[in-house]
Amino acid sequence: MHRLMIVDDSKLIRQRIAREYDADTFELIGTAENGADAIDLFEQSSPDVVTMDLTMPKLDGIDCIEQLISRDPSTKILVISALNDTSIGIEALEKGAMGFITKPFSGADLKAALKEIIDD
Amino acid sequence: MSKVFGRYAAIIATVVVFLTLVLGVLGLNFYTSFQTEVTAEAVNIAGRQRMLSQRTAKSLSNLNYKFYTQDDLSIDIAELKAASALFDRSLKAFTNGGETNSTKGGAAFLEQVTSDRGREILSQANELWGPFYDRLSTMVDLAERSSLPISGQRQLSGLIADNVSYANSNINQILKLMNDLTNYQEGQATASADTSRLIQTLGIIASLVCFAIILFLIFGQLQRADRKALLAQRETRKIFETVDQGLFLIDRDFNMGSQQSKELERIFSSGFLAGKNLHTFISDIVSSTDLEKVLRYVRLLFDPHKKQKLLQDLNPLKKLPIQVQDQGELTSKYLRFSFSRVENNGKIEGVLASVSDISNEIRLENELIEETKRSEKQLEMISVLLSADANMLPEFIKSSDRTYEKINQIFRNPARNSSEFKIKADSVLTLVHATKGESSLLGLTIISETCHEIEDKIDQLKLKNDIGGDDFLSLTILLDRLISTNEQMKSVMSAVAGHSQSPQTIDSGETQNLIKLATDVSRRQHKEVAFSTGGFDMPHLAPDLRKNILSLASQLVRNAISHGIESSDIRKTLGKSEQGSVKLCLLQENSGKLILSCEDDGAGINFESIKLEASKNGLIKAEDIDRVSSKQLLQLMLKNRLSTRTAADADAGRGAGLSVLGSISDQLGARVSLQTRQGVGAKFIISIPKTAPEMATKKLTEASYA
Numbered sequence: 140m141h142r143l144m145i146v147d148d149s150k151l152i153r154q155r156i157a158r159e160y161d162a163d164t165f166e167l168i169g170t171a172e173n174g175a176d177a178i179d180l181f182e183q184s185s186p187d188v189v190t191m192d193l194t195m196p197k198l199d200g201i202d203c204i205e206q207l208i209s210r211d212p213s214t215k216i217l218v219i220s221a222l223n224d225t226s227i228g229i230e231a232l233e234k235g236a237m238g239f240i241t242k243p244f245s246g247a248d249l250k251a252a253l254k255e256i257i258d259d
Numbered sequence: 260m261s262k263v264f265g266r267y268a269a270i271i272a273t274v275v276v277f278l279t280l281v282l283g284v285l286g287l288n289f290y291t292s293f294q295t296e297v298t299a300e301a302v303n304i305a306g307r308q309r310m311l312s313q314r315t316a317k318s319l320s321n322l323n324y325k326f327y328t329q330d331d332l333s334i335d336i337a338e339l340k341a342a343s344a345l346f347d348r349s350l351k352a353f354t355n356g357g358e359t360n361s362t363k364g365g366a367a368f369l370e371q372v373t374s375d376r377g378r379e380i381l382s383q384a385n386e387l388w389g390p391f392y393d394r395l396s397t398m399v400d401l402a403e404r405s406s407l408p409i410s411g412q413r414q415l416s417g418l419i420a421d422n423v424s425y426a427n428s429n430i431n432q433i434l435k436l437m438n439d440l441t442n443y444q445e446g447q448a449t450a451s452a453d454t455s456r457l458i459q460t461l462g463i464i465a466s467l468v469c470f471a472i473i474l475f476l477i478f479g480q481l482q483r484a485d486r487k488a489l490l491a492q493r494e495t496r497k498i499f500e501t502v503d504q505g506l507f508l509i510d511r512d513f514n515m516g517s518q519q520s521k522e523l524e525r526i527f528s529s530g531f532l533a534g535k536n537l538h539t540f541i542s543d544i545v546s547s548t549d550l551e552k553v554l555r556y557v558r559l560l561f562d563p564h565k566k567q568k569l570l571q572d573l574n575p576l577k578k579l580p581i582q583v584q585d586q587g588e589l590t591s592k593y594l595r596f597s598f599s600r601v602e603n604n605g606k607i608e609g610v611l612a613s614v615s616d617i618s619n620e621i622r623l624e625n626e627l628i629e630e631t632k633r634s635e636k637q638l639e640m641i642s643v644l645l646s647a648d649a650n651m652l653p654e655f656i657k658s659s660d661r662t663y664e665k666i667n668q669i670f671r672n673p674a675r676n677s678s679e680f681k682i683k684a685d686s687v688l689t690l691v692h693a694t695k696g697e698s699s700l701l702g703l704t705i706i707s708e709t710c711h712e713i714e715d716k717i718d719q720l721k722l723k724n725d726i727g728g729d730d731f732l733s734l735t736i737l738l739d740r741l742i743s744t745n746e747q748m749k750s751v752m753s754a755v756a757g758h759s760q761s762p763q764t765i766d767s768g769e770t771q772n773l774i775k776l777a778t779d780v781s782r783r784q785h786k787e788v789a790f791s792t793g794g795f796d797m798p799h800l801a802p803d804l805r806k807n808i809l810s811l812a813s814q815l816v817r818n819a820i821s822h823g824i825e826s827s828d829i830r831k832t833l834g835k836s837e838q839g840s841v842k843l844c845l846l847q848e849n850s851g852k853l854i855l856s857c858e859d860d861g862a863g864i865n866f867e868s869i870k871l872e873a874s875k876n877g878l879i880k881a882e883d884i885d886r887v888s889s890k891q892l893l894q895l896m897l898k899n900r901l902s903t904r905t906a907a908d909a910d911a912g913r914g915a916g917l918s919v920l921g922s923i924s925d926q927l928g929a930r931v932s933l934q935t936r937q938g939v940g941a942k943f944i945i946s947i948p949k950t951a952p953e954m955a956t957k958k959l960t961e962a963s964y965a
Binding site: 228229233255 | 552559564565566568569572573574575
């Protein structure tokens, strides 16, 4: 069972991800609505898989990825962003993210992307 | 591994045989040299036997002499004893195999002589020597006794005489036999030396043959490998020459490989790119920000933890517009780069980049988009036709047909010089602009956008220095499009005529059209506008008058939204509400006079920039610039094309809007007034006398634009 944390500033998206992930493989340990909360939650519950929005208040996704990876380099981070820009994708991967999907996404997209990063 | 072994099996086997032969020859050599030593010793010992037989005979003769002279016998006895004993020991060793004294001191082992000839010599020798040695031993034993009685003396004398006589008759034969033995041993030695020499020679020849075979096989192998490599190289070259993609490899240091496909040179119309650094190569075709992005992307490709599939989605060079020199001409192309890893045993060794020219794909894609847009507009036109005010459409078609005819006339008499052209161009602009306004009021986007295209083209032409007939060509094509749109509308209208309602009912069609116009313009301008309108349901107005009032109204709305209302970002920073407001109102006073007003809470009219624009266009003199009043400026704006907008679009920016307003107002005998405060808003008020001149529409199109 992988421990999953959802980070997104939109409640709707958080609910959507929580509804779509594969419950046989993942156990949701919590959700955060900004980067700073995500760091706190990460330190309390040490998830191994994280879905990460990029544009968020307080601490944005790129910085958040960097901080999570510095705490645990084995963390598998899937970026879910509305920014369909290759530079931001490249930057996220450079900081240590393992996967990247863009909003809007389908349930199948999410499942496939999550499976891909844990299979690595 | 086993494959490699298979390929070289013959060579390896031959090398094994070669080494075995070399070792065999070496071993044989060692054995032969040992054997030669043994044989040489046997020859020496055989030779010594000859000497010993002589010494035995000599010491026996001395003993005989000394016995009679009664001298001391001891020395000769010892000599006789030693010589005969050694002869006997050696002869036994030859006969039976065994040890004897070596000629070099120490012991020597002799092999038993087995050949017939050898055994014959030895048996003869033993026959003669055996009894002789026994008698000599008895004699020596007796002679060694210290005091012999007389009888003993006599017996010894007898024994000596006996032995001397035996020796005299046989010692020569023994010597001869020993000589034969020596010769025989020498013969044996020569024969074995010959054999071993022969074997060695054969061994060396075999080794040399093996060595030659090895060389032959190795050369053969090398030749085959070379041929294969050459063939592979030729194939690779052929593939690289014919493949329709630009292919090259990138290594970890971002150097481009030495092998590249011909297409790469064709795409970039440049010579040899091999060995160039990716950095240099890409920096020639992309901006510096993109360059950095590409390099970061390629670096990620070398990171084995990043999935290739994911990276494909992030490829920043999926669609890259570039400009290249092709036979001296600058052409633009669209390129697609794709990158894939080259792995060996799971290790990323490089990245294969392929470049394809996708200009055609992009062109088709764009054409498809255009086509789709056009058909959407056609569909939109049909829906407009079906829902539009049935009174207004025929009016519009009629008046626009006349306008197009006028434009055609202008095209038919092209200008002789550029000042003439500019006058004609302005007339066309005014005609087209009016049609644009009317069509967009009716929601006929397909027409208003074509009008806009014509305006753009004319603006571009006006910038050119010399204008030829060809320059009108693209304009006539657009005009044809407008004309055929009208034809289509007519046919659609006549087709639906049977189904349409009575055209005489006046409903809120105008109001709806105005609301739609305001919505469309604000959407195109990306502005948020609350639009309110009222008073347009005036069924008793003459159709011509109503049409003109609506033209005025639509110009006012478009001006207010495009020029007046600021973007919501600017409004926010100004402390205004994000949504702008435009109020359009038509009312009739008791006197019958119509008042059309349009009020917005936008930026207001900046008379200072209008002044600058006007003085730039020579409409006011520089010295008058401070004296000109805002009323005079308004009149200038109504009579001339003045715009402070930097770019024109479908809604505004050429300054034709206010001049259309001005000319329609003139036709209607209306008065335009303006109240404005910079940063707060503007209100246009147009008072139209109830009895507007008759046939206003006709005059509008014929008189005011001529």
